[in-house]
Amino acid sequence: MVWDYFHYANLARKGLISFKNGRITVTGLRVFLVDVDSLQGLSDRLKEKFGEETGAKAVYDAGRGAGSRATRAHRRFSKKSGEEQARYMAKMASGAGWGRIRVLDASPDGEIVVEDSPFRRRGAGRPSCDFLRGFLAGAASYIYRRRIDCVETECVSAGSKKCRFVLGSRQKFSRNAKLRKFRNQLAG
Numbered sequence: 001m002v003w004d005y006f007h008y009a010n011l012a013r014k015g016l017i018s019f020k021n022g023r024i025t026v027t028g029l030r031v032f033l034v035d036v037d038s039l040q041g042l043s044d045r046l047k048e049k050f051g052e053e054t055g056a057k058a059v060y061d062a063g064r065g066a067g068s069r070a071t072r073a074h075r076r077f078s079k080k081s082g083e084e085q086a087r088y089m090a091k092m093a094s095g096a097g098w099g100r101i102r103v104l105d106a107s108p109d110g111e112i113v114v115e116d117s118p119f120r121r122r123g124a125g126r127p128s129c130d131f132l133r134g135f136l137a138g139a140a141s142y143i144y145r146r147r148i149d150c151v152e153t154e155c156v157s158a159g160s161k162k163c164r165f166v167l168g169s170r171q172k173f174s175r176n177a178k179l180r181k182f183r184n185q186l187a188g
């Protein structure tokens with residue numbers, strides 16, 4: 001979508017994206033282009049070696065770091081905070097190819113729907129967007145300055161039309177009867 005690209009065109013115009021000597025930086029953060037299956041391959045190897053749940057948790061934790069770093073990098077230039085910052089990050093992540101991200105609720109207990117997630121796995125039969133789930137948790141934790149976790153309650157990999165993510169504290173996921181069954185996504 002042109003609109004997605006527009007956010008990055010804007011950053012480029014302000015000189016916040018640089019391509020130089022084999023090095024790309026976006027708002028000061030070094031990035032590089034890699035195909036989606038490379039990251040999926042890493043995720044698959046982790047799950048094979050350590051089991052589905054432990055592997056997924058490792059990918060989720062790595063995603064948390066990515067979300068936190070990206071949000072910090074954009075914060076330096078966007079000067080937004082709170083829910084405004086959360087919505088801004090959703091636009092930037094959509095623009096960066098992380099799927100069509102729609103924020104239904106931008107609060108620390110928020111809800112996010114993603115269409116065309118790059119992390120979907122045909123035939124997986126269970127939610128598989130662990131890196132994206134971690135990214136959302138890491139971004140929210142950075143924005144709201146406290147530990148926020150994220151579970152994926154619907155996923156294209158498990159037969160849903162869209163992927164749906166719910167944010168909140170660990171306590172919330174233990175107490176809420178509807179969310180309790182997703183707690184295993186957060187187990188170590």
Ligand SMILES: [Zn+2]
Nearest residue numbers: 129155156163
């Ligand atoms: Zn998914």
